[in-house]
Amino acid sequence: MADDLLKPDEQLGAIDHKIPKKGWMDTPVNIRKGMYCYASNPKSVEYLSLPNARKWNPLEEDWKLPENWKEIIYEGLRERLDRFRSLKVFMDICVRCGACADKCHFFIGTGDPKNMPVLRAELLRSVYRNDFTLAGKILGSVAGAREMTLDVLKEWWYYFYQCTECRRCSVFCPYGIDTAEITIIGRELLNLIGLNIDWIATPVANCYRTGNHLGIQPHAFKDMLDFFVEDVEDITGVNVEPTYNKKGADILFITPSGDVFADPGTYTCMGYMMLFKYLKERYGFDVTWSTYASEGGNFGFFTSHETMKRLNSKMYAEAKRLGVKWILGGECGHMWRVINQYMDTMNGPADFMEEPVSPITGTKFENAKSTKMVHIAEFIADLIKHDKLELDPRRNDNLKVTFHDSCNPARGMGMLDEPRYVIQNVCNHFYEMPANTIRENTFCCGSGAGLNAGENMELRMAGGLPRANAVKHVHEKHGVNTLACVCAVDRAALPPLMEYWVPGVEVIGMTEMVGNALIMPGEKERDTDLRGEPLPGTEEE
Amino acid sequence: MNSKYMFSLVAVIILFLLAYIGIETAGLYTLFGIWIPYAAVFIFAVGVVYRVVDWAQSPVPFRIPTTCGQQKSLPWIRHASIDNPAENNNVVLRMFLEVVFFRSLFRNMRFDFNKGNKFSYEWEKWLWVGAIAFHWTLFVVVVRHLRFFTEPVPLCIQWLETLDSFLRVEFMTDFLQIGLPGVFMSGLVLLAALIYLLLRRMFIPQVNYISFSADFFPLFLIMGIALSGLFMRYLAKVDIVAIKAFTMGLVTFHPVIPEGVGSVFYVHLFFVSILLAYFPFSKLMHAGGVFLSPTRNMANNSRAERHVNPWNYPVKVHTYEEYEDEFREKMIEAGLPVEKELTNGG
Numbered sequence: 001m002a003d004d005l006l007k008p009d010e011q012l013g014a015i016d017h018k019i020p021k022k023g024w025m026d027t028p029v030n031i032r033k034g035m036y037c038y039a040s041n042p043k044s045v046e047y048l049s050l051p052n053a054r055k056w057n058p059l060e061e062d063w064k065l066p067e068n069w070k071e072i073i074y075e076g077l078r079e080r081l082d083r084f085r086s087l088k089v090f091m092d093i094c095v096r097c098g099a100c101a102d103k104c105h106f107f108i109g110t111g112d113p114k115n116m117p118v119l120r121a122e123l124l125r126s127v128y129r130n131d132f133t134l135a136g137k138i139l140g141s142v143a144g145a146r147e148m149t150l151d152v153l154k155e156w157w158y159y160f161y162q163c164t165e166c167r168r169c170s171v172f173c174p175y176g177i178d179t180a181e182i183t184i185i186g187r188e189l190l191n192l193i194g195l196n197i198d199w200i201a202t203p204v205a206n207c208y209r210t211g212n213h214l215g216i217q218p219h220a221f222k223d224m225l226d227f228f229v230e231d232v233e234d235i236t237g238v239n240v241e242p243t244y245n246k247k248g249a250d251i252l253f254i255t256p257s258g259d260v261f262a263d264p265g266t267y268t269c270m271g272y273m274m275l276f277k278y279l280k281e282r283y284g285f286d287v288t289w290s291t292y293a294s295e296g297g298n299f300g301f302f303t304s305h306e307t308m309k310r311l312n313s314k315m316y317a318e319a320k321r322l323g324v325k326w327i328l329g330g331e332c333g334h335m336w337r338v339i340n341q342y343m344d345t346m347n348g349p350a351d352f353m354e355e356p357v358s359p360i361t362g363t364k365f366e367n368a369k370s371t372k373m374v375h376i377a378e379f380i381a382d383l384i385k386h387d388k389l390e391l392d393p394r395r396n397d398n399l400k401v402t403f404h405d406s407c408n409p410a411r412g413m414g415m416l417d418e419p420r421y422v423i424q425n426v427c428n429h430f431y432e433m434p435a436n437t438i439r440e441n442t443f444c445c446g447s448g449a450g451l452n453a454g455e456n457m458e459l460r461m462a463g464g465l466p467r468a469n470a471v472k473h474v475h476e477k478h479g480v481n482t483l484a485c486v487c488a489v490d491r492a493a494l495p496p497l498m499e500y501w502v503p504g505v506e507v508i509g510m511t512e513m514v515g516n517a518l519i520m521p522g523e524k525e526r527d528t529d530l531r532g533e534p535l536p537g538t539e540e541e
Numbered sequence: 542m543n544s545k546y547m548f549s550l551v552a553v554i555i556l557f558l559l560a561y562i563g564i565e566t567a568g569l570y571t572l573f574g575i576w577i578p579y580a581a582v583f584i585f586a587v588g589v590v591y592r593v594v595d596w597a598q599s600p601v602p603f604r605i606p607t608t609c610g611q612q613k614s615l616p617w618i619r620h621a622s623i624d625n626p627a628e629n630n631n632v633v634l635r636m637f638l639e640v641v642f643f644r645s646l647f648r649n650m651r652f653d654f655n656k657g658n659k660f661s662y663e664w665e666k667w668l669w670v671g672a673i674a675f676h677w678t679l680f681v682v683v684v685r686h687l688r689f690f691t692e693p694v695p696l697c698i699q700w701l702e703t704l705d706s707f708l709r710v711e712f713m714t715d716f717l718q719i720g721l722p723g724v725f726m727s728g729l730v731l732l733a734a735l736i737y738l739l740l741r742r743m744f745i746p747q748v749n750y751i752s753f754s755a756d757f758f759p760l761f762l763i764m765g766i767a768l769s770g771l772f773m774r775y776l777a778k779v780d781i782v783a784i785k786a787f788t789m790g791l792v793t794f795h796p797v798i799p800e801g802v803g804s805v806f807y808v809h810l811f812f813v814s815i816l817l818a819y820f821p822f823s824k825l826m827h828a829g830g831v832f833l834s835p836t837r838n839m840a841n842n843s844r845a846e847r848h849v850n851p852w853n854y855p856v857k858v859h860t861y862e863e864y865e866d867e868f869r870e871k872m873i874e875a876g877l878p879v880e881k882e883l884t885n886g887g
Contacts, residue, residue, distance in 0.1 A: 012657040013657070015654070015657065017654060018746070019746040019747055019749075019750045020750075023750075024750065024751075049857070081599065082598075082599055083599065083600070083602060083852055084599060084601075084602060085596060085597070085599040085600060085601045085833060085835060086601070086605065086834075086835045086836070087599075088595075088596055088599045089596055089830045089833050089834055089835075090834075092592075092596075092824075092826055092827075092830055093824065093826060093827040093830030093831065093834075094824065094827075095756070095824045095827050096748075096751045096752055096753070096756050096824075097646075097668065097672070097748075098668075098745070098747055098748040098751060099645075099646055099649050099668060101747045101748070101751065102651065102652035102747070103652075108652055108654075108660070113747070113750055113751075116747065116751065118751050119751055122751070133822070134822055135755070135822040135823060139755070141753075142548060142753065142754040142755060143753065143754075143755045143823075144753040144755055167607055170607040170836055171607055171609050171645065171648065172645055172646070172648055172649055173645060174639070174643050174645050174646040174672070174831070175827055175830060175831045175834050175837070176607055176639075176645065176831075176834040176835075176836035176837035177834070177836075178605065178607060178836045181605065181836075208859050209859065209864075209867075210864075210868075211864065217868055217871060218868050218871060218872045218875065218877055219868075219871040219872060219874060219875035219877070222875050222876075222877060223875070244877050244878070245877055245878050246878065247878070291872070291877060292861050292864050292865075305602075306856055309856050310856045310857060310858050310859075313856070313858045314858070314859075314861075317858070317860070317861060318861065321861055339844070340841075340843060340844055341603055341604055341605050341843055342603055344843060344844070344847050344848070345602070345603055345604070345843065345847065345848045345849065345850050345853070346850070346853065348847055349847055363615070365614075366845060367612065367613055367614045367627075367842075367844055367845050368844045368845065369844075369845050370843075370844060370845055370846055370847045371843075371844040373844070378614050378615060381615060381618070382615055385615070385617060410608070411607055411608055411609070412605075412607075412608060413608055413612055413841070414608035414609075414610060414611055414612030414621070414625040414841060415611075415612055415614070416610070416611045416612075417611050417618050417619070418614060418615070418618065421618070434662075436650055436662035437662070439610075440608070440609040440610060440624070441662075466660060469659065469660045470660075472659075473659060
């Protein structure tokens with residue numbers, strides 16, 4: 001955690017939702033330390049052959065833009081208006097009713113009025129009106145139009161990288177205007193002139209080269225999973241060694257590399273390995289991991305539609321090369337928005353695979369019959385429903401659990417009840433957060449869409465505040481000590497958020513809880529959970 | 542004083558004076574009674590069609606519905622078929638509820654900071670109430686006005702009028718008898734809703750901050766329409782028969798300027814003309830745009846049925862072969878399967 005953060009109480013006291021006297025168009029952007037992410041490393045931008053790779057610093061006056069940057073932005077916007085009806089309609093129909101204003105976690109947490117979704121969109125809309133509409137050209141600022149200037153561009157960069165594309169505002173908009181869509185396209189425009197952040201550009205370059213965001217090379221990927229094999233063997237006495245890049249396997253498993261790399265995602269990863277071992281022993285389940293497609297997440301999504309497609313292509317390419325029947329996907333938020341809303345359209349048709357059927361229960365996953373990709377929560381929920389797993393939920397009795405719906409599975413897919421069903425079958429103490437903060441109303445972790453860097457910790461703590469506040473409520477009311485989730489970014493972002501706002505709450509992945517509860521064939525008597533903590537009831541001994 | 546709404550208020554006052562003086566002193570009956578209304582209707586019709594066609598010409602490359610409920614997945618999990626539609630008939634239902642009942646706005650809740658202790662998110666129904674009241678009564682008023690453009694007046698319009706005027710304002714005693722038979726509720730509610738929407742835009746700081754002059758203008762303008770209409774009906778008691786003859790002339794393209802219809806009628810007509818002509822160039826196009834919003838009018842079924850992007854183009858990818866070429870040695874050393882073995886000296 002960054003040292004220069006205020007104490008939580010001071011931070012809370014500093015939030016001011018008072019609206020300034022001066023109009024927003026007359027208030028120039030103030031790029032403030034702690035609220036932005038560092039500019040991208042030119043090497044990463046170059047590796048991807050993206051435009052204008054150079055070293056630059058957002059705090060300096062000169063952003064080293066191409067001379068004709070205005071023209072590039074204008075042409076870029078024109079092209080995207082012709083390509084995306086969403087953009088065109090959303091540019092035209094907002095009536096500024098203000099329903100979205102207080103729905104954004106960044107507005108709630110920072111009080112900065114330009115974090116109201118309507119104003120975030122107006123940053124782009126004002127330029128659109130000026131350049132593309134008759135009313136804007138004639139009436140100017142009366143109709144909400146303004147010219148593109150360097151200051152406006154800087155404002156775009158600052159605020160489009162203060163949006164986590166969580167779509168909460170879109171739920172409440174009477175026209176369904178989706179700020180995520182506007183941010184996605186806004187960032188796409190910024191990338192045309194080399195304005196990106198390193199926390200996105202370098203993972204994207206890594207992923208392009210090594211198959212995963214963290215740049216883990218194939219041998220190291222295997223090494224990391226080997227560690228987990230050892231750990232699981234120590235805890236359970238069972239060898240859960242997976243197969244890699246196995247041709248002719250039934251199913252390819254893809255999960256975010258965060259689960260391979262950092263706690264507490266690593267425990268979720270152990271959970272996957274245990275589950276697969278269990279299913280192999282009991283039912284002959286044949287699944288393989290790929291080192292080439294070793295990333296479920298897709299930070300290309302936070303760069304441009306094209307970059308998203310370039311990274312996502314590996315999933316189908318690898319499934320085809322290995323000749324698997326279908327793909328199983330791990331716990332991740334934006335990964336699943338990409339799979340649900342983009343993958344088949346971008347890189348399909350996946351006609352070289354079969355319509356997914358669970359080899360264990362025979363359930364046809366009708367909802368995935370075209371993408372041929374099933375979510376692990378859907379898969380496990382089906383197994384539990386058919387009583388195919390031996391579970392001892394008492395092993396999770398030390399956990400008082402609540403569930404955080406990640407934005408993307410909630411509002412870009414609608415996977416709400418599958419993870420709840422699984423979690424409630426593997427633990428005995430489950431409490432929901434208040435209804436206005438879960439399911440489609442869920443609050444973002446504050447670090448999504450590529451913003452989980454270290455240098456913008458103040459922004460992240462502010463953006464995560466509404467989520468944390470709801471956790472605090474169940475923490476105080478029910479003694480909740482565990483925040484469950486199905487997202488690798490959550491597993492990276494929520495622990496510091498909890499440490500800051502709600503100390504005493506740990507973050508856990510759904511499949512880690514399954515791993516704890518699962519009674520493996522031939523296992524020894526366990527005395528710790530996957531984290532090496534004593535199991536409930538064994539502490540005294 | 543806020544310059545944003547003053548600008549729009551002044552604009553509407555100028556429009557009023559233009560029409561009033563134009564009739565009273567310049568006697569421009571033909572201009573305000575015939576040419577401007579015709580031009581306005583033309584601009585409205587062509588403009589709206591142009592805008593909608595223009596939107597429709599941009600494709601919808603991806604299926605991006607905002608899912609506000611449980612997806613359709615396993616058969617035993619209850620599917621939120623309206624808020625997360627998987628089939629087109631459910632999309633139609635979702636759109637119907639959105640367009641007619643403002644379902645998303647109905648969800649609105651107000652955030653309260655409560656000094657940071659426990660945030661609260663309370664159901665906030667007033668914006669929804671105001672919006673519903675405004676749009677529905679505007680709709681009723683517009684439909685009622687069709688009586689001026691039809692002969693005979695269709696039954697459904699007569700029914701609507703009866704329904705709209707069920708409330709009677711009567712005060713009867715032996716000495717004093719005041720009765721206004723047939724007060725149309727819609728006109729009064731419309732005005733009240735407009736005042737509410739205006740006040741909230743003026744005095745709720747957040748809403749005021751995000752408003753442009755262009756957001757106040759239609760409010761003042763429609764308010765002008767409502768006031769001039771109410772004035773004619775309840776106070777001036779204009780000659781309805783003469784007006785009907787005139788409006789029938791307009792729709793049958795044989796317009797004749799009526800005798801003895803006061804200036805306020807021309808102000809009313811001018812305001813309506815301005816509104817129609819302004820419509821296609823403004824945010825009022827949300828009326829058409831809501832039908833084309835991809836986050837609401839699509840089914841969330843892109844995993845089950847492939848959605849095609851008409852401009853999908855091939856991109857540069859990093860192939861498995863390139864990947865293996867870079868890492869082959871390390872892969873073999875780690876015991877990972879490879880496509881090509883190492884060549885001697887390679």
